Amino acid sequence: MGLAVEIPAATPSQPYRYRIAGLEVLALDLSPGDSVQVSSVDGAQSCEWLALKARGDEAADAAQQSGESPREAVKGAGTTIEASLAHFASVVSQGDHAFASQPQASEAQEMSGNRSPHTQARLEALGVAHCPPAYWQRLSAAGLPAEIRWPLEAPAARLILLAPGSDMTIEGERLATELEVSHFCTGLVGLEHLPVPLAPIRQETRVAAGTVEVYEVKQGEWIQIIDVAGRQCSDFVAFDATAWARGEELGLDAGATRSLSGHCMPNPGLYSVFFDQHLHPMLEVIQDTVGRHDSFMLACSPQYYEHHGYFGHDSCTVNFNNALSASHGIRQRASWPAINFFFNTWVQPCGTLAVDEPWSRPGDYVLLRADRDLICASSACPDDIDAANGWVPTDIHVRIYAAEHDFPRGIAYRNRPEELPRMTLPTAFHPCTSALTKQYIDYHGYWLATHYEGxxxxxxxxxxxxRVAVMDLSALRKFEVAGPDAERLLQYALTRNVRRLSIGEVVYSAMCQETGGMLDDGTLFRMGEQTFRWICGDPASGQWLRDLAEQQGYRVTVRDSTHQLHNIALQGPKSREVLAPLIWNARTQPEVETLGWFRFMVGRLAGPNGIPLMVSRTGYTGELGYEVWCHPHDAPAVWEAIWAAGEPHGIAPLGLDALDMLRIEAGLIFAGHEFCPQTSPYEAGIGFTVPMKSKEDDFIGRAAMQRETPESRHRIMGLRVDSSELVSHGDLVYHGRYPVGVITSATRSPLLNQSIAMCRLAPDFSSPGTQLEIGQLDGHQKRLVAEVVTLPFHDPERLKVRS
Structure with missing residues (x-):
């Protein structure tokens, strides 16, 4: 949870933009003439706001005079906060209905009495936790978006914004979700603004467009390199300061970095280190909000511009030479090898290095940590003869933070192109899994283990x-779909016949676009007559459902509950023996021992007063298994209880590498491998999710799939490779000289003791027993013989998973 990264807009007239997660709080300083726009991402989240004296409130002033902490001063009745300043504001609602600008008595009691512990702690930190309820104003969800306007004659103020709610129940009730905020500052006209600092800044340097700045950092310090206006490259070089003091130029080496990591560019996580010429770590990438940089090309030089007919053009190489030789006497070079942050390059199939405008947006940044004392230099590239800097070179800004701080690792992603970046998060089970491994990768915005040490x-x-294994799968996206038209929406959006689904039942379905191509797959839980829970892989699925509901005029809300519902999978033949004794169920709920395949129950851990849980008989391994769902604050206790119960049965943790082996043997599909938006469910191997005959209602993609002829469809089949050599996703499958299919997933099967693959084949060559060849190298010089087989490889009748 927590506030998202704040990113400034491209021009000074644009606002500061923020995201407030559910239950979170944001404090803004308002000047006369400012305005603040608030909107709900899902259209169902309300907002509470409080306006107090600027920079703290009267409590802070009283505390300075009395020697008390602001928190204690606030507790001394209403005398320290004389009054809310909200009466100065004018509030303009852009929503469909009136909003409550002044809460009624019952609302005030709710607003003051039902704060979650998380929200209460945030308000305590701001010194406003004990502010009288009457001071809080409420904007209803129906009244959003809304604008709070602070008039020119009003005093400066501190505005507190809150996304209110309580911790979500396991059934999906009382869910608090995101608000988006835009702060228009009249005082910033003619100025640009930077992202909110990550911590107190020790030193900062502005690198003007077309120049270079040199700076020094100490071991353990943090370097934040910021693209101020967006689409601007910044070459970066670094030298070991201690080595330089003894006369040795020991610098960052891109070739050594690529060779040691096996990656073209370090990124936060497992392969995050830049190395020097001696193959020793020099810097580490901790955060990256862009994900697109260059480590192959040299910094631009005079020769580059001369070659294109631009004589005397400024260049990063000349700027580096002048700055580094003047400041430290570092020898000049004809062209500088550098790490070019934000430079958008890639290698085309023909081998050409292509260049386009950077992906970076205003305020995007890279955060590095120095492994030793360094002499660093950053450029703001002057290239204006091509798209490298978006055709208009702009500034770069560098901030240095002291070593005493600690920042989480994160890679930014966006669900919508226009939204603020979201950084990789640990799951609620991370305290337990991190005690067993350090091997993590970013998986859909969460750190998940690839494998476990030991x-x-x-x-x-x-x-x-x-036996039995347990896996953290909290990165799955969860959406609460509720309302009178919830069933209608899902009946239209999903391929399955949702009307046939009973309360307590789960169904696996595809979600398609109009072309019949698959956008996502997932499991749908029917929580009640008008409430469902959609569990899927793609964060964009929720917005797709919201847009669809709006287009159709359905009365339904689609709310993202991912951050308030985390889950582990307990899989294997011993999973029932491990789980059943742990789960208490009310008489109205089925027991774990009798829970049917693709059914779920709501219960508690270890008794009627234990942690609330949801248990589903689902999985992704082809074995008997369950998934256990809980609120994040209960996650460590749930893991520890299951782990302790599983130890007598030889329980092991399960990472993504092992899961891939299991799901391929089980013939289970994966996004980006067996399906994509150009692949129909039939060609993805899950035609059983499209009940064309029994589902009379229309659904998205139906018409396109009806136009397909079964005989012309490519098919997902299995391949048994007559070799111990590994094959890979993307390898072409040949019959003679020409390809007839492509491998979608592959692994070495411990069960079969051979390489196996899932493959999309032309229908003419998809019959079991057909002999084909997998092409490697150039596709012709090396061929591996393979036989077409039906899926799954493991448990063909799926008896184990049903047992």
Whole structure:
């Protein structure tokens, strides 16, 4: 949870933009003439706001005079906060209905009495936790978007904004979701503004367009390189300061970095280190809001511009030479090898290095940590003869933070092109899994383990096939779909016949676009007559459902509950023995022992007063298994209880590497491999999710799929490779000289002791027993013989998963 990164807009007249997560709080300083716009991402979240004396409130002033902390001063009745300043504001609602600008007595009691502990702690930190309820104003969800205007004659104020709610119940009730805020500052006309600092700044440097700045950092310090206006490249070089003091130029080496990491560019996570010429770590990438940089090309030089007919043009190389030789006497070069942050390059199939405008937006940044004392230099590239800097070179800004701070690792992603970046988060089970491994990757915005130290992928796989294994799958996206038209929306959006779904039942479905191509797959839980929970892989699925509901005029809300519902999978033949004794159920709920396949129950851990849970008989391994769902603050206790119960049965943790082996053997599809928006459910191998005959209602993609002829469809089949060599996703499959299919997923199967693959084949070559070849190298010099087989490889009748 927590506030998202704040990113300034491209021009000074644009606002500061913020995201307030559910239950979170944002404090803004208002000047006369400012305005603040507030909107609900899902159209169902209200907003509460409080306006007090600028920079703190009267409590802070009283505390300075009395020696009390602001928190204690606030507790001394209403004398320290004389009055809310909200009466100065004019509030303009752009919503469909009137909003409550002044809460009624019952609302005031609710607003003051039902704060979650998380929200209360945030308000305590701001010194306003004990502010009288009457001072709070409420904007209803129906009244959003709305604008709070602060008039020119009003005093400066501090505005507190809150996304109110309580911790979500396991059934999906009382869910608090995101608000988006835009702060228009009249005092910033003619000025640009930067992202909110990550911590107190030790030093900062502005690199003007077309120049270079040199700066020094100490071991452990943090370097934040910011693209001020967006689409601006910044070459970066670094030298070991201690080595330089003894006369050695020991610098950052891009070639060494690529060779040691096996990646073209370090990124936050497992492969995050830049190395020097001696192959020693020099810097580490901690945060990156762009994800697109260059480590191959040299910094621009005079020769580059001369070659294109621009004589005497400024260049990064000349700027580096002048700045570094003047400041430290570092020798000049004909062209500088550098890490070019924000430079958008890639290698085309023909081998050409292509260049286009950077992906970076105003305020995007890279955060580095120095592994030793360094001499650094950053450029704001002067290139204006091509798209490298969006055709208009602008400034770069560098901030240095002291070593005493600590910042989480994160890679930014966006669900919508226009939204603020979201950084990778640890799951609520991370305190438990991180005690067992350091091997994590970013998976859909969360850090998930690839494998566990002391086990390894094969041992984890065997534990799942033979005993029991537990896996953190909290990165799955959860959406609460509720309202009178919830069933109508899902009946139209999904391929399955949702009307046939009973309360307590789960169904696996595809979600398609009008062309019949798959956007996502997932499981749908029917929580009640008018409430559903959609569990899927793509964060964009929620917005797709919201847009669809708006287009159709359905009365339904689609709310993202991912951050308030985390889950683990307990899989393997011993999973029932481990889980059943732990779960208490009310008489109205089924027991774990009798829970049917694709059914769920709501219960509690270890008794009627225990942690509330949802348990579903679902999984992604082809084994008997369950998924256990809980609120994030209960996650460590849930993991520890299941782990303790599983130890007598030889439980093991399960990472993504082992999961891939398990799901391929089970013939289970994966986004970006077996399906994409150009692949129909039939060609993805899940035609059973499209009940054309029994589902009479229309659904998105139906007409396109009806136009397909079964005989012409490519098919997902299995391949058994007659070799111990590994094959890979994307390898072409040949019959003679020409390809007839492509491998979508592949692994080395411990069960079969051979390489296996899932493959999309032309219908003419998809019959079981057909002999084909997998092309490697150039597709012709090396061929691996393979036989077409039906899926799944493991448990063809799926008896284990149903047992």
């Amino acid at each position: 086990w390894g992928a094969k041992a984890e796989y065997l534990a799942c096939r033979e």
